[in-house]
Amino acid sequence: MMEWIQAAIQWLGQHPGWLSAALFGIALVESLAIAGVIVPGVAMMFAAATLAGQIDMPLLEALLWAGLGAIAGDGLSFWMGRLFQGRLDVLWPFTRYPRLIASGERFFHRHGGKSVVIGRFVGPIRPVLPLIAGAFQMPARRFFTFNILSAVGWAPVYVLPGYLVGSAMALDIQLPSHFYPAMGLSLALLALIYLVFFRLHWGLGEDSAFYRHLQATVMRSERGRKLWQTLSSERPQGSEFPLPSITLMVACTALFALWALLSMETHLLDALDQNTSAFFATLRSPLLDPVAVGITLLGDPALLTLVSLSGILFFWARGMGAAAFHILAAGVTVTVVTTLMKAGFAVPRPEAVSIPPSSYAFPSGHTSGITVVIGLTASFVAQEWPPYRRWTIYAMAGVPILLIALSRLYLGVHWFSDVIGGLLLGLAVCGLTRVSYSRYDRHRLVGNALSNGTMLSVAVTAAGYVLLAYPYGMARYAIAG
Incomplete structure (x- = not known):
């Protein structure tokens, strides 16, 4: 054959x-x-x-x-x-x-x-x-x-x-010496995850064979038993170890490392970036521009900071200090890592708008930021649902993330590789945050006046921010020249 x-x-x-x-x-x-x-x-x-x-x-x-x-x-x-x-x-x-x-x-x-x-x-x-x-x-x-x-x-x-x-x-690209070890490690981790959870049909939930096998193996030692009990959370359906969050963290970190290597050390993605940029440039029109600007403003760092502060105050008022701290830590982490990587990689942005952002391109800060905010929100909500129904919450959460990512491509302020890098980085931070928080996850987020008021304040804040920033946004993202 x-x-x-x-x-x-x-x-x-x-x-x-x-x-x-x-x-x-x-x-x-x-x-x-x-x-x-x-x-x-x-x-x-x-x-x-x-x-x-x-x-x-x-x-x-x-x-x-x-x-x-x-x-x-x-x-x-x-x-x-x-x-x-x-x-x-x-x-x-x-x-x-x-x-x-x-x-x-x-x-x-x-x-x-x-x-x-x-x-x-x-x-x-x-x-x-x-x-x-x-x-x-x-x-x-x-x-x-x-x-x-x-x-x-x-x-x-x-x-x-x-x-x-x-x-x-x-x-015939000449690659640096660190390229192959980093790529090999990333591919090995991804291959292991693919082999275990897809080829061998081993699921991530507590009812899967792999979950039970992993639990039995870890419980054999005193240190492993303490680690399992520490990271497990008590849910209505019983104790739950954050295996999906660990898998998400490892997989997205490996994928981000691989994607960054391909983006920074080779020219393999250049044609994809250029072709994608040219495609979205052909879609620019006076009818779609206002929609894209309004969507992209929802991912502005200033608005995401205000939304995150609302979440922190909500959890603090509910007596969930650990949740408030982890949201703060996730926001700081994704901001610092994105900023440092932008400065370190120094990838120029497309020259497509009249007032391009002053920072460098890779990874997309709008995409990484909205992924963390929406991803963590979805994870807190999904934890209250049975595992087999959580995919509905995550599918709904993916819609605003996708729209904001597409708006950055449509407006011509990011390359395709920037957006994918931001998405992977954001998901890795979400996974890390959920793994760390799992030891404190003992509360249920039932609806009440406080949660409803928080949701209303977030919606009002987002609408007010977009209305105030919209005129400058239209001028800022106008086609160059």
């Missing part, structure tokens, strides 16, 4: 005009029911993406073709499930994989519609989940919504590593 892949890639190198079709076809087969289990799609996609980087195919084009192939593959699997519903256990080739089909059914019953999104990244059951969704009569509109959204996240994960390797080979 590997010899065949090598021969196919060699042929594509001689006929690059077929590379787009190859990316589409590989992604389709990788996502197709049962075929994705047999065909080494990951190796094929890495090889094709490497070739795309070597021949300087636009990254967005490579991502587009791979994403479309993944959508088509899952779509075909979904309609196959509709066609053969009730007969999957008696038809070839499904009869050869009864355990795989059964695992997919259990996963679908447990996670419902979002299994289509989660399952795209989950090892062997990934190619059968769309089949199961079709067989269980999931509404087509809902399926394709999840299908398209998950493909947007899947394509970069599968295409970027190979593309960056190919670009580096083509450019």
Whole structure:
């Protein structure tokens, strides 16, 4: 099989005009029911993406073709499930994989519609989940919504590593000595997390096999038992160890280190930054500018400081001094780290607005700041919900973060790499804060007059700030020249 892949890639190198079709076809087969289990799609996609980087195919084009192939593959699997519903256990080739089909059914019953999104990244059951969704009569509109959204996240994960390797080979970049150890450590941590929680299907909740195995292992020693008990919080559903927060902290720190290395030490992301900037520049219009300015003002450091102070006062009034301190510490941490990195990396901003910000570009302070504020708010709210429903809170919290990040790109004050760097940095700080606070998390945030009043004051403060800063914002973010 590997010899065949090598021969196919060699042929594509001689006929690059077929590379787009190859990316589409590989992604389709990788996502197709049962075929994705047999065909080494990951190796094929890495090889094709490497070739795309070597021949300087636009990254967005490579991502587009791979994403479309993944959508088509899952779509075909979904309609196959509709066609053969009730007969999957008696038809070839499904009869050869009864355990795989059964695992997919259990996963679908447990996670419902979002299994289509989660399952795209989950090892062997990934190619059968769309089949199961079709067989269980999931509404087509809902399926394709999840299908398209998950493909947007899947394509970069599968295409970027190979593309960056190919670009580096083509450019023959001379990298500093610290690049390889830092990149190797980051990749090793990410690979371990991916292996444990996706390929081996080990979950993060207290009902998962990995959680129970980790608890049993740690409890064998006195020091481990104290650490577990110290970090665990008492929730309505019982004691809860912050394994998701630890995973978030480690994964985002590793990703940020890797992203910063690629951004600062290589030119692999330059084309992506330039193309993204040019794309958003074409969208500028008098109709969208006021909306983008209003959204981006919601991420201004001054407003985020006022909102954070409201949260600190709220928790202090509730007698939750530890929560107030951790919010303060998170705000100070993300501000100091972002400021120091901007000055240290000294990445120039795009020259697209009349009055560009005086600070440097990487990482985006608006993105890192709003990620910490919204992320911590969501985490306090989600802790009051059962673990299997918390994804709803985090999905809702992602909307304002995404809008503010997009506003920075639309207005032309940040590169794409700046925004991704700010997001990863903010998530890492959120994870660290939640891990540290878990030892004090003994309170429930039930609704009352104080919490309602705090929410109202935050809304009034945000609206007032945007109204006052809006005129200057419009002049500041006007197109240069």
